[in-house]
Amino acid sequence: MATTNPLQKALDKVGIEYKPTEFPNCGLHCSLVLEKEQIQPLARALAGKGFFIETVTAVDRIKENIFECIYLFNHYDQSQRLLVRVPLPRNRAVQPSIGRIFPGAVWHERETTEMFGIRFEGCPDSRNLLLPEDADFHPLCKDFSGVS
Amino acid sequence: MNISLLGIVGYLVGIAALVGLNAVILVWLERKVAGHMQFRLGPMEVGPHGILQTLADGIKLVSKQLVIPDEADKPLFLLAPIVSLVPIFAAMVPLPFSETVQAWELNIGLLLIIALGLLNTLGILLAGWGSNNKYALLGGARAVAQILAYKIPLLICVMTIIMMTGSFSLRDIAIAQKDTWNVLYQPILFIVYIITVTLETNRSPFDFSEAESELVAGFHTEYSGMGFSLFFLAEYSYMFIAAGLATVLFLGGWHGPWLPGVAWTLIKIYSIIFLMMWFRWTFPRVRIDQMLSFGWKILLPLSLINFIITAGVLAL
Amino acid sequence: MNRPIQPTYTLDKVGEENFALNLGPQHPGTHGVLRVVLHMDGEYILQADPVLGYGHRMQEKIAENMTYPQALPYVCRMDYLGALSYNLAWVLAVEKLCQFEVPERAEAIRVIATELNRISSHLLWWGAFLLDLGGFTPFLQALTDREQILDLLEEITGSRLTYCYFRFGGLPSDVDEEWLTRVLAFIKEFRDRLPRYHDLVTGNVIFHHRSKDVGVILPFDAAGYGLSGPILRGSGIEFDVRKHEPYSGYDRYDFEVPVDQNGDCLGRYNVRMAEIEQSLRIIEQAIGSIPDGPVRSKVPKLIKAPAGEVAMAVETPRGQLVIYIVSDGSKKPYRVKYRVPSFANLSIFAKMARGQLLADALAILGSLDMVIPEVDR
Numbered sequence: 050m051a052t053t054n055p056l057q058k059a060l061d062k063v064g065i066e067y068k069p070t071e072f073p074n075c076g077l078h079c080s081l082v083l084e085k086e087q088i089q090p091l092a093r094a095l096a097g098k099g100f101f102i103e104t105v106t107a108v109d110r111i112k113e114n115i116f117e118c119i120y121l122f123n124h125y126d127q128s129q130r131l132l133v134r135v136p137l138p139r140n141r142a143v144q145p146s147i148g149r150i151f152p153g154a155v156w157h158e159r160e161t162t163e164m165f166g167i168r169f170e171g172c173p174d175s176r177n178l179l180l181p182e183d184a185d186f187h188p189l190c191k192d193f194s195g196v197s
Numbered sequence: 198m199n200i201s202l203l204g205i206v207g208y209l210v211g212i213a214a215l216v217g218l219n220a221v222i223l224v225w226l227e228r229k230v231a232g233h234m235q236f237r238l239g240p241m242e243v244g245p246h247g248i249l250q251t252l253a254d255g256i257k258l259v260s261k262q263l264v265i266p267d268e269a270d271k272p273l274f275l276l277a278p279i280v281s282l283v284p285i286f287a288a289m290v291p292l293p294f295s296e297t298v299q300a301w302e303l304n305i306g307l308l309l310i311i312a313l314g315l316l317n318t319l320g321i322l323l324a325g326w327g328s329n330n331k332y333a334l335l336g337g338a339r340a341v342a343q344i345l346a347y348k349i350p351l352l353i354c355v356m357t358i359i360m361m362t363g364s365f366s367l368r369d370i371a372i373a374q375k376d377t378w379n380v381l382y383q384p385i386l387f388i389v390y391i392i393t394v395t396l397e398t399n400r401s402p403f404d405f406s407e408a409e410s411e412l413v414a415g416f417h418t419e420y421s422g423m424g425f426s427l428f429f430l431a432e433y434s435y436m437f438i439a440a441g442l443a444t445v446l447f448l449g450g451w452h453g454p455w456l457p458g459v460a461w462t463l464i465k466i467y468s469i470i471f472l473m474m475w476f477r478w479t480f481p482r483v484r485i486d487q488m489l490s491f492g493w494k495i496l497l498p499l500s501l502i503n504f505i506i507t508a509g510v511l512a513l
Numbered sequence: 514m515n516r517p518i519q520p521t522y523t524l525d526k527v528g529e530e531n532f533a534l535n536l537g538p539q540h541p542g543t544h545g546v547l548r549v550v551l552h553m554d555g556e557y558i559l560q561a562d563p564v565l566g567y568g569h570r571m572q573e574k575i576a577e578n579m580t581y582p583q584a585l586p587y588v589c590r591m592d593y594l595g596a597l598s599y600n601l602a603w604v605l606a607v608e609k610l611c612q613f614e615v616p617e618r619a620e621a622i623r624v625i626a627t628e629l630n631r632i633s634s635h636l637l638w639w640g641a642f643l644l645d646l647g648g649f650t651p652f653l654q655a656l657t658d659r660e661q662i663l664d665l666l667e668e669i670t671g672s673r674l675t676y677c678y679f680r681f682g683g684l685p686s687d688v689d690e691e692w693l694t695r696v697l698a699f700i701k702e703f704r705d706r707l708p709r710y711h712d713l714v715t716g717n718v719i720f721h722h723r724s725k726d727v728g729v730i731l732p733f734d735a736a737g738y739g740l741s742g743p744i745l746r747g748s749g750i751e752f753d754v755r756k757h758e759p760y761s762g763y764d765r766y767d768f769e770v771p772v773d774q775n776g777d778c779l780g781r782y783n784v785r786m787a788e789i790e791q792s793l794r795i796i797e798q799a800i801g802s803i804p805d806g807p808v809r810s811k812v813p814k815l816i817k818a819p820a821g822e823v824a825m826a827v828e829t830p831r832g833q834l835v836i837y838i839v840s841d842g843s844k845k846p847y848r849v850k851y852r853v854p855s856f857a858n859l860s861i862f863a864k865m866a867r868g869q870l871l872a873d874a875l876a877i878l879g880s881l882d883m884v885i886p887e888v889d890r
Contacts, residue, residue, distance in 0.1 A: 076609060076758075076824035101736040104852040108839055121824065121835065121852065125736065125750050128757040130824060153738035156860045164573075179566040179889060188574055235653035331534050335556070335871075401647060402719055410542045410645045410879075411872050481719050482647025484872045485556070 056129040059094040063087070072130075080132045085144055088120070088135060092147040100124050100131070105147075105157035107165045111191040114139045116167055120147075137167065146172035164189040208300050212289050216434050223433040224251040226467075227474055234478045261422030266329065269419065273327030278420070278427035281320030284313040285434040292441045293368045295451040295458025306367040307355060310442060314397060317435055318344050321399075321406050321416045324428070328419040336406040336415030339485055343405060346492030347396040353500040354390045357383065357507050358446050367442075371450025378449040383507070387447045389500050391472070394439035396488070398432060401477035405485045440469035530554055534871075538567050542645055542875040545885030549862075549878075551871070558874055561866035563859060568889035576849040581607050581816045584846070586677045588836075591853065592887040594637060596676045597630040597666075598829035604679040605760055606825035606836040610818045611681070619683035619808040620762045621799045625696065626666060626678060627761075628792040628799075632703075633662040634830035635785050635792075638882045642782070643714060645879030646723050651714055658706060661699055668692060681816065683809030693800050700793050707790070715786070724778035728865050728877035731776060738864075739857040742832025743788060744881060747781035749774040754828035766798045778880040785882075817844050831855050831882055855887045 056079060057067045065087070070080050083091065103121035110117055120133040137144060146169040148155040158169040159178040166187040169175065177184055187193060225240070225248060232239025240247025265274055291306025293299040303309060318340050325337020359365060361382070362373045380387045396403045407415040417428050444450060444465040451458030483491070537548035546567035552560040572591060576584040588603040589596040601623060608615060636659045640652030663673050669688050670678040678684065714720055730740070730748045745752055753770040755763040771787030773780035820842035826835045832854025839848040858881050866874040 074609070074612075075822060076606075076826065077822075096737070099736060102739040102857075103833075103835055104739075104837075104850065106837070106850045108848045119837070119850070121837065125745075125752040130826075132822075132824070151737050151739070152734075152864070153740075153857055153860050156856065177566075179569045181566070188571055231649070235650050236657055237653065331532060338555075404647070408647065408872070410647060411875050413540060478650050479713070480648060481643055481714075481717065481723060482872075483719050484723060484870065486870065487722055 054129070055098040055100070055124055055126070056131055059091070059098040059100065062094040062097075063090045065091070076130065077132045078129050080134075082134050082136070085118075085135050085137065088133065089145050089147060089150070091133065092120075092150045095122050095131070096150050098124075099126065100129075102147075102151040102154050102157070103130070105154050105161055107161050107167055107189075108134075109139075109165065109189065109191045110136075111139070116142050116165060118142075118144050118161070118167060142167040143170055144168070145170050148172045148174075163187065166190065208290075209286065212286050212300070215289065216285060216430060219437050220430045220433045221251045221255070223436065223470065224254070224429070226471070227477075230471065230474045231478050234475075255426065258422055258426040263423055264419075264421050266419050268329040270327040270329060273323050274419070275424075277320050277324035277327055278424045278431070279320075280323055281317055281431040282427050282434070284316040285431060285438065288313040288438050291367050292438065293371055293445065293450060294462045296368075296372075298459055299368060302366065302368050305365045307359065307365045307370070307442075310367075310438060311352065311355060314435070314438070315344070315348070317397070317431065320428075320431070324416040324420070325406075328416070330419050332412040332414070333416050333418045336408070336412050336418070339408075340399070340406040340416065343396060343403075343485065343489060343492070346489045347393040347496070350389055350492065350496040350500040351393040351397065353497070353504050354386050354393065355446070357386055357500070357504045360504075360508060360511065367445045367450075371445050371452070374449040375452055378447065378452075380447040383447070383503070385499060386503055387443075389496055389503075390443060390447065391469070392496065394443065395473055395476060396492075398435045398439055398473070400436070400473050402480040402483050403488055404477075404482065405488070408482065410482075436470055436473060437466065440466040440473075443469050531559065542878060543885070544641060544879075544883055547859075547883065547885045547888070549866075551866075551874070553871070556870050556872075558866050558869050558871065561863045561874065563862060565859075565889055568886045570886075570890065572851060572890040573849050576846055578845065580844045581818065581846065582681070584849075585680075586675075588851075589675045589677050590886070591851065591890055592829060592831065592834075592855070592884050593674055594634040594884055595630055595830040596674065597627045597670075597678065598827055598834065600677055600679045601627055601761065602825055602827035602829075602834050602836045604681055605827065606823055606838055607681055607816070607818065609825055610821065610823040610838060610840060611816060613682045613812055614810045615683055615761075616807050616810055617762070617804050618687075618806045621803045622669075622684060622688055622808065623679055623761050624763065624766070624799045625693075625796050626669065626676075628796050629662050629666055629696070630676070631830045632789050632792050633659045633666075635789050636662075638785060638830075639710070639714075642876075642879040642882075643720075645875050646720065648714070648720075651710070654710070654713070658703060661703075665692070665696060665699060680809065680812075682812035683807070685809070687808045693803070696796065697800060700797060704793065710786070715782075721779065723872075723876055724782060724880070725775075727778045727873050728869070728880060729776045730861065730865065734861065734864070738861040740832070740861060741854050741857065742828070742830070742882075743781055743784045744832065744858050746771060747773050747784045748776035752833075754826045754833050758826050760825075760827065763795075765802070766795050768795050768798075778876055781880045781882075815844060817842065818846070829854060831884065831887070832858060851890060853887050853890065855881075855883055855885075856890075859883055859888055 060067045070077050072078050100122045103123050106119045108117040116137045116139055118135040118137055122131045144167055146158055148158055155174055158172050161167055163177045163180045229239040240250035243249040243253050288310050290300045291303040321340040322337040325333045362370045399406055417425055448465045451462045453461035531554050534551040534553050536551050537543040538546040548564040550562040551558050575587055588599045592599050636655040640655035643651035667673050670676040732748050732750050735745050735748045749772055751770050751772050756770055768791045771784045773783045818840040820840055822839045824835055824837045826833055834854055835852035837850040838846050841847040865877050
C-alpha cells in the first residue's frame with residue numbers, strides 16, 4: 050500500500066521498518082536505533098524526501114561505556130520528528146559525517162566533536178566551534194570535572 | 198582693495214568665531230532635529246533646551262587625551278584633521294553674506310571654493326591611510342572612489358550658473374538674481390546640486406566613508422579627543438559652506454523682503470542645512486556602488502542635458 | 514581522545530590585493546560578540562568564517578547539574594529578546610516529561626505573554642535592521658512602542674528582559690482584568706501606529722534598493738541548513754511550529770503564517786512585519802476567549818521526572834527551538850540539548866556572504882536577526 054508519509058517512504062527506501070511512537074507523550078514521531086554504517090544512506094534518503102536537519106548531538110552513557118550519537122530530523126510540510134541514535138564505543142568514537150548531505154550538520158558535528166570527543170569522519174570542517182581553538186577537553190562528557 | 202595686517206587678523210578671528218559658533222549651533226541643532234524626529238526631546242539639561250550641551254561636550258573633547266595608535270603613520274595621522282579643517286578658513290573668504298558683508302570680493306570666488314572643497318577628501322584619505330586600520334582605510338578609499346561621481350555633476354551645475362550669469366564672482370551671481378532666483382529657472386539643477394553636496398559633505402544617506410554600521414566609524418575610527426572634534430568641526434563647516442554656496446547660486450543670496458541681507462543669507466543657509474539633517478534622520482544609507490552608478494548614470498547625464506538646454510536657450 | 518590542533522584561520526589566498534578583515538567581536542553591525550573573519554578583495558567578500566563562542570556559558574552542562582526548577586531561570590538567559598519562548602519551552606518540556614496538567618486559563622495567559630514578547634522582539638529587530646542599513650530614526654521609533662510592551666510584561670513577570678514567568682503546571686500568579694484591558698488598549702494604539710512604520714521604511718526607495726534581491730536563500734538550501742522561523746518563511750516554506758505541532762492551545766486560535774516567496778532580505782522583512790500583525794490577532798483572540806479558573810495545577814514539590822526522553826519544539830521569534838531532555842529518573846536531567854534557531858540560521862551566513870559587498874553582508878546579517886548568546890549558549 051502506498052503511503053503519503055514522507056518518513057515512511059524514506060525509511061522504506063533504505064529498508065528500515067517504520068515504527069511510530071506516541072508523539073503527544075515524547076514529542077517524537079519515530080525513534081530508531083541504528084548502526085553507524087546506516088546513517089549516511091538514511092540521511093541521503095531523508096534529504097531526498099525533503100527532511101531538514103534539526104540537530105546532531107550525543108548522550109554520554111558512561112555506565113554502559115558508550116556514547117549515543119543523536120540525530121534529530123524533521124519535515125517542513127508535515128511534522129515528522131525522527132530521532133536516530135547510534136551507539137558508539139566510548140574509547141573509539143568515530144562516526145561517519147553527514148556534513149556533505151546536510152551542510153547545516155557541519156556546525157552541529159563540530160559542536161559534538163568538541164563537547165564529547167566524537168570524531169566525525171569526512172566532516173568538511175572539524176575545528177572547535179564554541180570552545181577556544183586550543184581546547185582539548187570535552188566538557189559534556191560525564192567524567193569531565195573542570196579545567197584547572 | 199588693500200590687504201592690511203589688521204584686516205587679515207580681523208578676518209581670521211572672525212572666521213574662527215564663525216566656524217566655532219556654527220559648529221556649536223549645528224551640533225545642537227542636529228541633536229534637536231534628531232530628537233524631535235524620533236519623538237524625544239534631545240538635550241535638555243545644560244542650559245535652556247540644552248543649548249550649552251555642545252559647549253560642555255567641546256570642553257570634554259578638548260581636555261581628552263590624544264591617543265595615537267602604535268602602528269599608525271604618526272605624521273599623517275596628526276596632519277589629516279588639519280588638512281581637513283584648514284581649507285575652510287580660505288573657503289569662507291569669497292562667501293558674501295550681504296551686499297556689503299563679505300571678507301574679500303574675488304573674481305574667481307566660485308572656483309576657489311570648489312577647489313578647496315576637494316581638500317576635504319585628501320584629509321579623509323590621509324586619515325584612512327595614516328590610521329593603519331582596515332576600516333579606516335576602506336573609509337578613505339570610499340571617499341576617493343566617490344569623488345569623481347559627484348564632482349563632475351557638481352561642476353556642471355556650477356558651470357551652468359556661471360554661463361547664465363557670465364561671472365565667477367559670487368557677488369555678481371547674487372546680484373544677478375535680484376528679481377528672480379535661479380532656482381525658478383533651474384529646479385532640476387538645484388536638486389542635483391543638493392544631492393551632490395550631500396555627497397561632498399559625507400552626510401547620510403551618502404556617509405560611505407563613515408558608515409557606522411559597516412566600517413565602525415570609517416576614516417575617524419582611530420581618532421579621539423581633539424582629532425575627532427577637528428573632523429567634526431570640518432564636517433559642519435563644509436555643510437555651512439555648501440549651504441552658503443547653494444544660497445548664492447540658487448536662492449538669490451541676500452535678496453529678500455523686510456529683513457536685512459545678512460539675516461536672509463543666514464535663514465537660507467540654515468534652511469538648507471536643516472534639509473540635509475532631515476535627510477540624515479529619515480533615510481537609510483545607500484550602498485556605495487548604487488551611489489556610484491547613480492552619479493554616473495543619472496546625475497551626470499541630467500546635469501549635462503540641463504547644461505545643453507540652458508546653453509541653447511541662452512543662445513536664442 | 515586528543516586530536517591535533519588545527520591552525521584556526523588559514524589565509525591561503527592573501528596576496529597584494531586581498532586582506533583579512535576582522536568583523537567583530539566588537540562591531541556595531543554584529544549585534545553582540547560575534548566575530549566573522551572576512552577575506553576581502555576590496556569591498557567584496559571572498560570568504561566569511563564566523564567564529565563563535567565569545568558568549569559561551571556551557572548552558573547544557575549547567576542544566577545537567579541542576580534540578581528542573583533550578584534550571585528554569587537559566588534557560589531564559591539564552592535568548593534575551595524572546596525569553597518567554599524559552600521559558601515556555603522548558604516548562605512545556607518538563608510538563609510533557611512528567612505528565613503535568615496545565616489549566617486553560619494559564620495556557621491563554623502564556624500565549625498572551627509570549628506573543629507580546631514576540632512583538633517586542635520583532636520591533637527591536639526592525640529598528641536594528643534599519644540601523645544596519647544606516648537609518649537611525651526607526652530604531653528609536655520602535656523602542657518607543659517596545660517600551661510599552663516591556664511595561665506591560667514587567668507588571669506581570671517582574672522583570673523587563675529575561676523574564677521567568679511560567680512555572681511547571683501553570684503560572685505563579687494570575688493577571689487581573691485591568692491588565693488585560695490595558696493590553697487591548699495597547700493593541701488598538703499600536704495598530705494605529707503600525708502604518709507609520711510602513712510609511713517611514715517599507716515604501717522607501719533606498720530601503721528597497723538595499724534589501725531587494727540581497728541575500729537570497731533558496732528553499733533547497735533552507736532544508737539543508739535546517740533553517741526555521743521568519744528566515745525560512747521568507748524563502749516561501751510555510752513552516753511554523755505553532756501550526757505544525759501546536760502547543761499551549763495555539764490550535765484554538767485563528768491566525769495565518771505569513772510567507773514571502775522572494776527569499777531575500779525584503780522577503781524576511783515582510784514576513785516579520787506581517788507576523789507582528791498576526792501576533793496582535795492571536796492576543797486579541799486569547800483575551801477574548803480567556804476562561805476563568807485556576808492558573809496553577811497541583812504539582813509535587815520535588816520534581817522527579819520518570820526515566821525517558823522528550824523533545825519539545827516551540828516557535829521562538831527567531832525560529833524553531835527544540836529542547837531535548839534525557840531523564841534517568843532522578844531530580845536532575847541526565848542530558849539536555851538545546852536546539853536553538855539562531856545557531857542553524859547563522860550557519861548559512863558563510864554561504865550567503867560569499868561574493869557579496871561588505872555593506873550587503875551586514876544587511877544580510879541584520880536580516881537574519883541574530884541573538885549571539887543564543888547561538889553560543
